[in-house]
Structure formats: structure tokens, C-alpha cells
Amino acid sequence: MKRIFTVMGVLGLGVAAVATSCGSKVEGKATDTTPEAPKEIAVTIDLKNIPDDKFGELVKYGRELMMNTARYIGPKGSAGQFTGNLMSCTNCHQDGGTKQFSFNLLASHDNYPQYRAREGKVLTLAERVNNCVTRPHNGKPLPLDSKEMVAYLAYLKWINTYAPKDKAIKGQHNRKLELPDVAANPVHGAELFVQHCERCHGKDGAGQLNPEGTAYTYPPLWGKESYQPGSSMHRVVKQAEWLKNNMPYDKTDKGTFLSDADALDIAAFVNNDALHARPNPKSFDYPHINEKAIDYDLGPFADTFSAYQHKYGPFKPIIGYWKEKGWKYSL
Numbered sequence: 001m002k003r004i005f006t007v008m009g010v011l012g013l014g015v016a017a018v019a020t021s022c023g024s025k026v027e028g029k030a031t032d033t034t035p036e037a038p039k040e041i042a043v044t045i046d047l048k049n050i051p052d053d054k055f056g057e058l059v060k061y062g063r064e065l066m067m068n069t070a071r072y073i074g075p076k077g078s079a080g081q082f083t084g085n086l087m088s089c090t091n092c093h094q095d096g097g098t099k100q101f102s103f104n105l106l107a108s109h110d111n112y113p114q115y116r117a118r119e120g121k122v123l124t125l126a127e128r129v130n131n132c133v134t135r136p137h138n139g140k141p142l143p144l145d146s147k148e149m150v151a152y153l154a155y156l157k158w159i160n161t162y163a164p165k166d167k168a169i170k171g172q173h174n175r176k177l178e179l180p181d182v183a184a185n186p187v188h189g190a191e192l193f194v195q196h197c198e199r200c201h202g203k204d205g206a207g208q209l210n211p212e213g214t215a216y217t218y219p220p221l222w223g224k225e226s227y228q229p230g231s232s233m234h235r236v237v238k239q240a241e242w243l244k245n246n247m248p249y250d251k252t253d254k255g256t257f258l259s260d261a262d263a264l265d266i267a268a269f270v271n272n273d274a275l276h277a278r279p280n281p282k283s284f285d286y287p288h289i290n291e292k293a294i295d296y297d298l299g300p301f302a303d304t305f306s307a308y309q310h311k312y313g314p315f316k317p318i319i320g321y322w323k324e325k326g327w328k329y330s331l
Helices: 014-022 054-067 069-073 125-134 147-160 186-196 236-246 260-270 307-312 316-325
Strands: 024-026 029-031 114-116 121-123 216-218
Touching: 054 069, 054 147, 121 125, 125 147, 186 260, 236 260, 307 316
Parallel strands: none
Antiparallel strands: 024 029, 114 121
């Protein structure tokens, strides 16, 4: 998440300016100068507005890479073999990263470079793209000067032109969960999986390939063709936020369908490593343990809670502990 810090120099402000920042009287009338929260608006892109020039050609190719990743850079990709599975970027960043509440990417070009705790350093947008290529796609990084990387960046720059500068984008971030007082229940999650998820992702969680067998229509949720540990979707709270906003795909057109607790239980079942194998990551994340996300379950930890509680909760005691210590936490 991008952190924005506004720095105001003291020199030149003067008494009147300081008074105004706290509220003042002008001509005998009280003036409330508390800044209003940015207005939130829905944003829809129009692909017909992609420029008809060389830059536009790359934007269109970047969109193709988002929607049909494996076709171009998958294990048998026509442009090179970089991703290690047949998933596409749009499996998580739906509609090429433009759908509301679905890891929306409209403002990503504005938001990078930014510090990422998972890597413990400031990343460029190209490095962030490669994070997805290597983790959820279990692949190897794209060369930074490759046509494919430049196309990704061109596409992200173009959709960013739709992002308003003075208003918040509706659905830029997933709706947050009301965390329960109990741990997520993977056993109950297994029952809910059968009820809501199995029809598309399969009883074995292997997903469904398209008729040509070249990409997933419904992606695998575990197994060697799915995402690595360390991916955002491998964190129970993070996945549950996405599930709440987007699944079942045919029941969320008018809002959310799953309760917060049910979304957490499904995510707990899907990410139950005792039941479901995953590709082995080459390295783990968060070099600074005091920056680990609360629901990241690989130790060591800065607190005294178990790996099990970091994975499944309850999360409120962990958050309370961090607050008591005066530490910043993330989910």
C-alpha cells in the first residue's frame, strides 16, 4: 500500500497560516478548514481510446499479456518461456487489472517506485511485475528491456490515465474484513468449497483449462500448477478479502455474497499446506521480521504468537499486541 507523507516547511507559514490550519474566524464567521475526504468515483476504461500509434500497439500487447499470459510467456509461450504455469494475470487482476475490488491496477503507474516490506526495499513497477511472474506464476523474471516488460508498463501507464488525480478510485483496494474473534476454520472452509467453488475449480483444486489446453479458464488453487507460498493469495486474510469481493464469480454482480467469516474459512482451506502441496519457492520474504504482514505464517516472528495463529488467527490478539508495543502492522 502506498504511503503518502506531506511535508510542510515551517518557514514562511506565519501565525495566520497556522491558525487557518486549525480553524479560524474570517469576518466573524467560524470557518471549518478540516480537509474533506477525497470523493470516490467509479472508473471505467474504454479500449477504443487506445492510441493508434506505436505506443498504442504496445498498450494493446500489454493488455493481451494481462489477459492471455500463458499464450505469450508461459511454458510454451510464443514470445519466450517465463511463467512456470498456465495462469494469466487476469485470474487475480480481473479484467486486465481494471475491475473494482479485484487487485485493481489503475493507479499502479502512479504508485511506483514504492517501498515493499516483502522485499525490504524500494521497487520499481517493472520489478513489481516480475514479482508476479516469479511468485504466483512460479516463473523467472522478464528482462527489464524486453518487449513484453515494456508492453506491461505501457498498458499500466495507459490505464493510469483514467485514474483521477483529486478523487479516490472506487474499488482500488479490496473491501476490508471484519475480523472475527476466532481462528479461521479450514474444516468448515472445505464444506464451503464444495458448495461454492468446486464446480469451477474442481474437487482437486486443479482448475479448468480452456478447450485448447493452453491456459486456465478457472485457475488452480493448489498443486504444482498454482501459486507459490509467499504469494499474496497464500495469505489467508489477503485471499479472503479477494474472495469476499469477487467470488462466487456469478453471485457478486450486485455486491458481496460470502460473509467475512466464510471467506476466511475458504481461504484457510485453500491455503492449508498440510492438505495442499504447492511449488517450492526459491526464497522466502520479509527480510525485516518487524515488517511482516500479520497473516504471513513463515517465521521467525517479531512477536510471541505461533505460526498457526499467524496463518489462521484469531488475528485481533496479534494486532492488539503490536498496537501495545507501538509497532506498525499490516494485513
